[in-house]
Amino acid sequence: MAPVFSIHPDLNKMYQIRWNNYDRAPKTNWSALEQTLWYRAARHYNEILQSKEMWTKLKPGSALMFDNWRMLHGRSQFTGKRRMCGGYGIYYLITSLSNFSTNEMPVNNDDYISRLRLLKFGRKEVLDNLGNVENNPQNPYWFI
Structure with a gap:
């Protein structure tokens, strides 16, 4: 568990916000007041966050990237089908992507593992063994 607002110890400035109104531990050890x-x-903070200051509707095939520590973000309800993929990167690599040529761009861990499996075992073997925990x-899937 971590605080909602994190203050940088050296800069004495807020550098991270963690907020999910739907996933929060109860405050059982606090007084009633x-x-x-x-x-x-x-509730008041959540009302501020729910204000529609910037909403965007992504088109099929669109990608949205942002710094998870520096931008509050969320999703509204959705009907129909959608596919969402998430990934994490190493901050210093992502912020210096201009130093990489197209074929040297870093990949997230899931993509790396998938590519490693495909290279080592081949597509058919990987697909035939989905769910195999032997x-x-x-x-x-054993070596991961």
Whole structure:
């Protein structure tokens, strides 16, 4: 568990916000007054975050990248089908992508593992063994 607002110890400035109104631990060790004040502030903060200052509808095939520590973000409800993919990168690599040529761009861990499996075992073997949890070096999913 981490605080909602993180203050940088050297700069004394806020550098990270963690907020998910739907995923929060209960405040069981707080007094009734502390809980009342906290939940009142949380409702108000959530109202501010819900204001539609910037909404965008992504088109099929669109990608959106942002620094997860520096931009508050969320999604509204959706009907129909969609495919969402998430990934994480190493901050210093992503912020210096201009130093990489197209074929040297870093990949996230999931892509790296997928490519490694395909190179080592081949597409058919990887697909044929989906869900195989057998502890065997011949299993593409064993070494990960």
